[in-house]
Amino acid sequence: MFTAFEEIILSIMKMRNDIELEAIIEDYLKGKLTPEEHAAFEQLRNNDQIVDHKVVAHKVFLESMAQYANILQLKERMDAAHAQIDVETLASELRPHPSKLVKLWKNNRSAVAIAASFILLTMVSLYSIQSNNKQAGTFEAMSKDMARIKTTQNSLIRDIKSREANKNSNNNSNNRARFGGTGFAISGNGYIITNYHVVRGADSVYVQNNKGVSYKVTSFYNDPQNDIAILKINDESFHRLPNLPYAIKKGSSSIGEQVFTLGFPKDDVVLGDGYVSSKTGINGDTLAYQVAIPVNPGNSGGPLLDNNGNIVGIINGKENKTDGATFAVKSKYIMEALNAIPQDSLSRRVTYGKRSQLQGLKRNKQVDKIQDFVFMIKVYNNN
DSSP states (O other): OOOHHHHHHHHHHHHTOHHHHHHHHHHHHTTOSOHHHHHHHHHHHHHOHHHHHHHHHHHHHHHHHHHHHHHHHHHHHHHHHHHTOOHHHHHHHHOOOHHHHHHHHHHSHHHHHHHHHHHHHHHHHHHHHHHHHSOSSOEEEOOEEGGGSOOOHHHHHHHHHHHHHTTTSOGGGGSOOSEEEEEEESSTTSEEEEOHHHHTTOSEEEEEOTTSOEEEEEEEEEEGGGTEEEEEEOOTTOOOOOOOSOEEOOSOOOTTOEEEEEEOSSSSOEEEEEEEEESSOGGGOTTEEEEEOOOOTTOTTOEEEETTSEEEEEEEEEETTSTTEEEEEEHHHHHHHHHTSOGGGOSSOOEESSOOTTTTOOHHHHHHHHGGGEEEEEEEOOO
8 A cells, every 4th residue: 555645655656746846856965754744755765766866866956046045145245234334434544555565565575576586486286286287178969070081982882872762752852951860779660769969950850770771760759868769660661670688787887897789970880898987977977988989970879788798878079089989868867768768669778777688698609789779860951
């Protein structure tokens, strides 16, 4: 039997009513819940990563608001104190006579020079420490500007195949894509996940499989905050995919854990191998892992997998001043996106926290099984 409070929480989670959930989270953080309600909500946090993430985010928000309020109050008190001070009178009374300043400088010239040198050295040291503690580079998204890439013989062959397979598709498929990236299947009936920045502002989007065949897709779900987008293949020539060989990892990955990715920085799928080098992204961003895998424009949206064939993240960028410092959105945010769409939409959905078909296989065999489920993303803009 559930208590009345637990039933309210369950109904909110079923309806995905974020407003009511935020209200309960705020009462929880401010200590307004009864002991029974508090215990029930603690249990919910332990069982649901999405709720726990929302609690942490709301706590940070409330702390930021409190800090801002304190700053405003301090500013008001300082303004009030300043208004009561007669600055001109004090300045005239306390200002030293110019002759005194000249005499002071002559008598203490050496001491002042030494003090100034010490202050300058201290400032340089502090700046150096801060620079060393902060990552020098900036985040660079790994979507590919395909308009700048010279057409190769291989891409011409693929375009011919795409036209033959999509004679009834939109005329945009015959044009050169402006931007590109990578995506991978999350269901057998044509749902593809990628980065939001790859498809942002697109007039039309196509996906191309490893055989060179393109399919028209539509945007189904967008999460700009976590840089996730879900696309749906709407093409009569598309045939349902078999059971997905990989699963989404439950829990976090450890530093040093071996990982690999597949993506389309060029016309053919490319394998990248490496390891998790940090549990946070650039400058401590908890949204992403940092992984030691070299990537290039076009890798954005590609799957990041562990040795057992579990999806641990989505490649979405790199640090532009450091080789091999790549970032990947964590798998928990993939699950948030999947849980935010109607579950009856996904047929043969990717499993979560279960054994994948790739476990125990050598890397080349894993790649053979995965590459049919990884797609090149082609983005077209009319202007």
